[in-house]
Amino acid sequence: MAGILLRKTNLTKRARAASKKQSMFLPLDNQLLFFTTIMIIAGLIFTYSSSAFDSMSYFKRQIIFDVIGVGIMLFLSQFYSVLQKKFSSVWMLFISWGLLVWALFQPAAANVHRWINLGFFNIQPSEIAKMVLVIYLASYLSKLTEKNRDNTLLITPLVYSLITVGLIVAGKDLGIPALICIIAFFIFFIAGAPVKGLIYAFLGILPVLGILIVAQPYRFKRVITFLHPEDVAGSTGYQLIHSFYAIGSGGWFGKGFGGSDLKLEYLPAAHTDFIFAIMCEEVGMIGAFIIILFFVWLLIHGIRLALNAKNTFNCYLMTGITLCIVLQAFINMTVATGIAPTKGLPLPFFSYGGSSVVVTLAMMGILMNLAAVEKKNMLKQERKI
Numbered sequence: 001m002a003g004i005l006l007r008k009t010n011l012t013k014r015a016r017a018a019s020k021k022q023s024m025f026l027p028l029d030n031q032l033l034f035f036t037t038i039m040i041i042a043g044l045i046f047t048y049s050s051s052a053f054d055s056m057s058y059f060k061r062q063i064i065f066d067v068i069g070v071g072i073m074l075f076l077s078q079f080y081s082v083l084q085k086k087f088s089s090v091w092m093l094f095i096s097w098g099l100l101v102w103a104l105f106q107p108a109a110a111n112v113h114r115w116i117n118l119g120f121f122n123i124q125p126s127e128i129a130k131m132v133l134v135i136y137l138a139s140y141l142s143k144l145t146e147k148n149r150d151n152t153l154l155i156t157p158l159v160y161s162l163i164t165v166g167l168i169v170a171g172k173d174l175g176i177p178a179l180i181c182i183i184a185f186f187i188f189f190i191a192g193a194p195v196k197g198l199i200y201a202f203l204g205i206l207p208v209l210g211i212l213i214v215a216q217p218y219r220f221k222r223v224i225t226f227l228h229p230e231d232v233a234g235s236t237g238y239q240l241i242h243s244f245y246a247i248g249s250g251g252w253f254g255k256g257f258g259g260s261d262l263k264l265e266y267l268p269a270a271h272t273d274f275i276f277a278i279m280c281e282e283v284g285m286i287g288a289f290i291i292i293l294f295f296v297w298l299l300i301h302g303i304r305l306a307l308n309a310k311n312t313f314n315c316y317l318m319t320g321i322t323l324c325i326v327l328q329a330f331i332n333m334t335v336a337t338g339i340a341p342t343k344g345l346p347l348p349f350f351s352y353g354g355s356s357v358v359v360t361l362a363m364m365g366i367l368m369n370l371a372a373v374e375k376k377n378m379l380k381q382e383r384k385i
Contacts, residue, residue, distance in 0.1 A: 026078055026372035029305075035298055036073070036364050039349035040066055042291070047352050049258050050278040051271035058271055058352050065354045069361030076365030081373050089132070089139040093160060096132045099125035100167035113171040114344075124355035126168045126176045131359055133164050134324055135366075137184060138316035141191035154193055158201065174212065175343030179331065181205060183323050187316055222342045239274065242267040243336050246277040254284030271352045273344055276336040292333070299326040305371050310378070314370045321363045 044062060051058040076083075103125050104113050115122040140157045161184045165177040188198055213223060246262040249255070260281045263270045270278050280288045302322025309315040325348050332347040334340040346356040 026369065026376065028077055028368050029371045029375075031301060032364065032368050032371065035294065035301075036361070039294065040070070040361075043349040043357075045257065046275060046279055046282075046350055047271060049260065049282060050263050050275050051352065061354075062352055062357070065357040066361070068354075069358040072358060073361040073365035073368070076362055077368040077372070080366045080369040084135075084139075089136040092132045093129075093136045093164070096125065096129040097163065097167060099123070100129055100164075100171065103171055104167075112173060114173055121354060124353070126171065126173055127355040127359040129164050129168065130176055130180055130324065131321075131363055133161060133180060134183060134187070134320035135317060136160065137187045138313055138320055141187065141193075142311075142313035142316055144191070154188070154197065157188075169212065173344065174209075175331075175345040178209075178343065179324070179328055179345065182327060183320055186323055187320050190319060191316060239268050240338055240342065243274050243277040244338065246274075246281040247337060250281040250284045250288075252284045252286055254280070254282045254287055257282055272346055273332065273342075273351065274336050275347055275351050276333050279350070280336075295326050295329045298322065302326070302367065305367075305374070309370070309374050311374065314374055318367060318370050321367050325360060325363060 044059070044066065047062045048059040099116065103116050106113055106116055109115055114126060115124050137157055144153060161180070165180055168177050168180075185198060185202065189195075242262055246260065246267055249261070255261075260270075260278050262281060263278050267274055267277060276288070279291065299322060302318060306315045306318035306322065309318060328345055329348050331340060331343065332345050332351070335342055335345070346353050348356070348360045
């Protein structure tokens with residue numbers, strides 16, 4: 001009898017230990033995990049296909065970027081909430097500024113200062129700054145109450161946002177600053193910032209944007225090209241016109257994977273900024289529409305997770321991260337289709353590039369962590385009831 005009781009006691013202890021071990025790891029959102037897996041696989045396929053002039057070289061490096069990104073994503077999916085409590089978002093923002101300043105003193109690549117050359121790897125600080133600013137804004141604004149949420153207390157996050165944007169613009173990049181401004185506007189809005197203040201800030205940015213465009217001849221040419229690409233098809237409109245050729249020649253069902261003709265060095269940046277045009281050529285409008293639907297699903301699912309969040313910080317950050325990925329994807333697609341002027345924004349998960357891939361997957365890891373933490377807290381409350 002004593003032996004049976006002892007055996008039962010040991011089994012109970014083992015069960016509890018196993019249960020405790022399982023509870024150490026947060027259960028990931030299966031839908032987010034499925035979405036990320038599909039996009040990584042599709043991204044690798046199109047990176048291989050679009051870089052036909054040097055397929056294996058870019059493809060191998062993209063695999064390395066994805067592996068690093070997935071590792072960071074899985075780590076953050078489990079421990080981001082813990083790290084957030086230990087590391088100040090303000091100091092993270094200051095570090096990102098330091099990286100942006102460092103990039104300004106690096107040798108120019110294609111007449112811009114966007115990368116830090118580490119020898120074996122180039123870092124694009126603006127990608128990191130974009131993510132860190134969203135974290136900072138979510139952290140700062142979540143601490144404000146209804147009573148102190150006025151224009152005076154919003155000056156600090158607004159100034160910090162403008163400093164981040166200014167440092168990126170100094171490196172001759174307007175794409176990411178434009179994206180940051182849109183995302184910051186949405187985060188301020190959902191945080192309850194006075195609408196008048198947001199309107200004044202928006203109106204104040206417009207003339208500055210106009211000056212920045214006129215001050216640089218190549219930016220002004222991009223605007224002219226966007227309005228009348230056919231008139232400059234042999235010069236500044238070459239890229240956009242050939243993007244149209246790629247999209248149009250794909251028809252409804254495309255030429256099949258690897259069947260693109262325009263990627264054979266007819267379309268510049270076919271594996272980076274204009275990869276969407278090659279995707280349209282190879283999988284057609286039906287395939288492109290499916291890819292768009294995936295991003296629309298992420299937008300809906302991410303916003304739903306944010307709205308259901310009980311923690312204000314989690315709500316703001318999930319909204320910011322979701323918009324960061326989805327809006328960048330939509331802006332990239334509008335550029336390739338001629339709906340918006342040309343900007344150097346990669347298509348998340350698809351465009352070749354280390355910093356973009358790693359930061360995108362890091363943001364997905366944070367989103368997974370916040371979703372898991374919210375679900376865990378909700379289950380705890382249900383058990384108490």
